[in-house]
Amino acid sequence: MNEQIKTDDLNAVHHLMVGGVDTLDLAAQYQTPLYVYDTGAIRAEIAAFKQVFETNQVDYQISYASKAFATVAMYQLIAQEQIHCDVVSGGELYTAQQAKFPMANITFHGNNKSLAELTQALDCGVGTIVVDNFDELQQLTTLTNQRQQLTTIMLRIAPGISAHTHDYISTGQEDSKFGFDLNSGQADTAVQQAQAAPYLNLVGIHCHIGSQIFELNGFEMIVDKLVDVFARWQATLGFYPRIMNVGGGFGVKYTAADHPLQPTDFVDAIVKETLAQTQAHDVPMLEIWIEPGRSLVAQAGMTLYTIGDSKDIPGIRKYLSVDGGMGDNIRPALYEAEYEAVLAKDPTLPAEQVASIAGKYCESGDMLIWNQQLPATQPGDILAVLDTGAYGYAMASNYNRNPRPAVVFCENGHSQLVVQRESYADLTRLDLPLSVPEETK
Helix, strand or coil: CCCCCCHHCCCCCCCCCCCCCCCHHHHHHHCCCCEEEEEEHHEEEEHHHHHHHHHHHHCEEEEEHHCCCCCCCHHHHHHHHEEEEECCCHHHHHHHHHCCCHHHHEEEEECCHHHHHHHHHHHHHHEEEEEHHHHHHHHHHHHHHCCCCCEEEEEEECCCCCCCCCCHHHCCCCCCCCEEEEECCCCHHHHHHHHHHHCEEEEECCCCCCCCCCCCHHHHHHHHHHHHHHHHHHHHCCCCCEEEECCEEEECCCCCCCCCCHHHHHHHHHHHHHHHHHHHHHHCCCCEEECCCEEEEEEEEEEEEEEEEEEEEECCCCEECCCCCCCCCHHHHHHCCCEEEECCCCCCCCCCEEEEEEEECCCCCCCCEEEEEECCCCCCCCEEEEEECCCHHHHHHHHHHHHCCCCEEEEECCCEEEEEEHHHHCCCCCCCCCCCCCHHC
């Protein structure tokens, strides 16, 4: 049995369960492909993060990185758990508004916020805007001056520290589109400009060194570097931040080859290193913010597919096709992300085949999993791809004019549809017919 599956995940007849609900029942009721979330698991992860901070007796804030998975229901769940969230677009902000999420608890990120997005943020009273570059700093200064509206900001910096991760999801190195460069002095200049702006309240510094990180060292290095810089700023610029936001990126287990630390281990190390460094530099302790996204939702989610056609190439490979693919999970095609799958009707059955799981999209690269060990299967069986809760629905598309799947939340034996399955009519809802020029009529 897949090591990700525990005995408690199965019912009496060995069907895979999620949040106490039979996955075969979910597939029958809501159809496939289907994103399914165990919301109790999300709540448990949040509670674990809170416990680490409170055990260490430090001021903190947990801000859910909603780009990992953003829907009205998800923002409502986060609000129930009384943590913050961050958004990176006007669309995510609008979705949070529709969820009636407390605007004061939102942080707005992004490297190219438009004038419309900044205005939207100011109009709805976003709690904190993370300023990414000098153009945005000037634009926000002008806007807040015109409106005479005091606005809380952080500055995002590029600290020159790169985590060991895929190039596409590394963000802390100097050569990055994100943030004010620290080593060249850009960050110093940005602090001075922000301090001079009459309606900008600079409260903290933000950085993010990457995603799917498995080692503590990068986070300890960033704490060491930031506290040293803050001490220098206090002496030379008369500025010491109240908040240090170290982002997220805590790695999770997708396959048997992954051996991550617990996300809470990262937080414990960050807190302890911050305590040690602030004492060593004789500067005030900082309020620590983290931004977990993947580590809150990835392992809480799975995608259910129906197995269709198969193709067996003797001596080479067997393909099993499912009714979804790169349109609902682009990560394998985008950066060779790896997943594991189980047969939902009984994950305990012994493996009888090695099959590669192919999507239905008209691309050779539409492969969800290579060389998956599975029991015997037949068309119509339900395949559960595990740990797809992050960046599946968030990055879904209508490629090949396929409707996007539905999303279901499960907890304590109950399921709830939180995103409807798109219809064919939805695919053409925004299309306009070709007009015929008057002279050709």
